[in-house]
Amino acid sequence: MIFEVAHPISEIIEPEELLMSVDPNAHGYHLPVLLREVIEHLAPGPGKVMVDCTLGGGGHSEALLESGARVIGIDQDPDALAHAGQRLSSYGEMFTAVQASFHEIEDVLRSLGVDRVDGILADLGVSSYQLDTASRGFSFQRDGALDMRMSPSNPVTAATLVNTAAEEELARIFRDFGDEPASRRVAARIVRERVVTPFSHTLQLAETVASVIPKKSRIHPATRIFQALRIAVNREYEVLDAGLEAFTRVAAPGARVGLIAFHSGEDRRVKHYFKERAQEFTDRPEWPSPRPNPLYQYRLITSRPVIAGELEQRANPRSRSAKLRVAERLPKN
Ligand SMILES: C[S@@+](CC[C@H](N)C(=O)[O-])C[C@H]1O[C@@H](n2cnc3c(N)ncnc32)[C@H](O)[C@@H]1O
Known part of the structure; x- marks a missing residue:
């Protein structure tokens, strides 16, 4: 399912300024976490192509679009696509929404004639809407069919x-x-x-x-x-591992890749993936002939995970467990 519509281009604006025009919880679907931090670290802007791999309610996408970037939004849940597609329809052809799993990002980009992108975001897990909708079966507090699929084709x-x-x-x-x-x-x-x-x-x-x-x-x-x-x-770890590899293949040199994890199993995978690929040498660099790391593909932008400030944690309890890690794709490898 692909939505493509009309076409405004924003001017260059500062993160703080652009976030003022974003209604973080438009339509009450999902409150995006670490919104300011995502924009600061992913550095979107006019002329850039950003992929929001977990479109959800479209909150992060809206902020990326406000920077003037083109945004390709991916979600495997048709409810999210319908919601975000409608919310972001005024951005016209600057916004495209595609139903897919993010580990299929290369197929998505190929279908749109895009071969490299300047930024990638994955805000992992389920949205508040999915959790709160009893019939989706994610909640142990609301009675519904024991389903838990993000994608109906699963x-x-x-x-x-x-x-x-x-x-x-x-x-x-x-x-x-x-x-x-x-x-x-x-x-x-x-x-x-x-x-x-x-x-x-x-x-x-x-x-x-x-x-x-x-x-x-x-x-x-x-x-x-x-x-x-x-x-x-939802085979979330398998998909995350495959997704990280695919992001590396489509990220242009200098592209920022950011992931938000909500529990230790997810965060550990993201941390290790970037850590392994941010080392220039497999031996200690002070050794006489240190061996170059064949996987040297990233520079870490966040040496520690970025977490939500006190105000956000109070306003949005879900943000308390969020950890954002961002790395920048190097030209090599
Ligand atoms: C935490 S929400 C994202 C919220 C979004 N950032 C916002 O601002 O509203 C996660 C979304 O990602 C989707 N999702 C999770 N895993 C996915 C995957 N492997 N591929 C595509 N979408 C996925 C879920 O269906 C859900 O809509």
């Missing part, structure tokens, strides 16, 4: 996994993707219960998990299990 729902995966596999998902200490016990209980009644709804699963993991803090016992299932259903 054949595997959370219910499919919960009802058919082997006990060992479920335990591995809960441990590796949710860091859940009770992974084995939860998997065993699910397998016992699904024989009697297959799982079809979110609250049904949340109650089963709560019966295994006692509530010790304000955090709901099903938090980690739901996160793990969502990651497995």
Whole structure:
């Protein structure tokens, strides 16, 4: 699905100034996190082509467009495309929205006749709209079908996994993707219960998990299990790893690539990817003949992750776990 419409070009404006014209929560779909920091670090502007790999409600895209850049917005969820497409329609042909997964960025760009881009943003995970829409099945607090797919073309729902995966596999998902200490016990209980009644709804699963993991803090016992299932259903780590490789191939020399992660499993992958590629030598540079790093492709723009300031954290609790890392593509490799 591609939207292309009319055509304004903004003048060069400072990040602070351009953000004043962006309504961060237009239509209440999703409040973009670290908006000012993203614009500062990705340095969009007139003449540049930026890809927003996770369009969502279009908040980050709107700020990128306000800088005067052309924006290609990708999302695998048709709801997000419809929403952002409408919100950003006044930017005309400066904005194009494409339904795809971001690891397919090369196919997307090829279909648009673009071969290199000047900036890439991926604001990982799900939007507030997806989380809050009970029928999407992401929330353990709202009853809905146990779905959790970001893309309707994905054949595997959370219910499919919960009802058919082997006990060992479920335990591995809960441990590796949710860091859940009770992974084995939860998997065993699910397998016992699904024989009697297959799982079809979110609250049904949340109650089963709560019966295994006692509530010790304000955090709901099903938090980690739901996160793990969502990651497995959408193959989020696999897609992130493939996405990082694809971003490197399409980023022009000097392009800034930024990712916002919301939990340690995601952030670790982004951190290691950039760290490995920001070292000129595989040996210590002071050694007599240090070996050059064949993967030397980036300069780190953020040596530490950028996190939300106190004001943003208070206004938008979701921003508390956000970590932005940005690197600049080098001409070599
Ligand atoms: C956190 S929201 C992005 C919010 C957006 N930055 C904004 O300002 O509204 C994440 C969005 O990325 C989409 N998404 C997640 N993984 C994706 C992937 N691999 N490819 C394409 N879209 C993805 C989700 O469907 C969701 O709409």
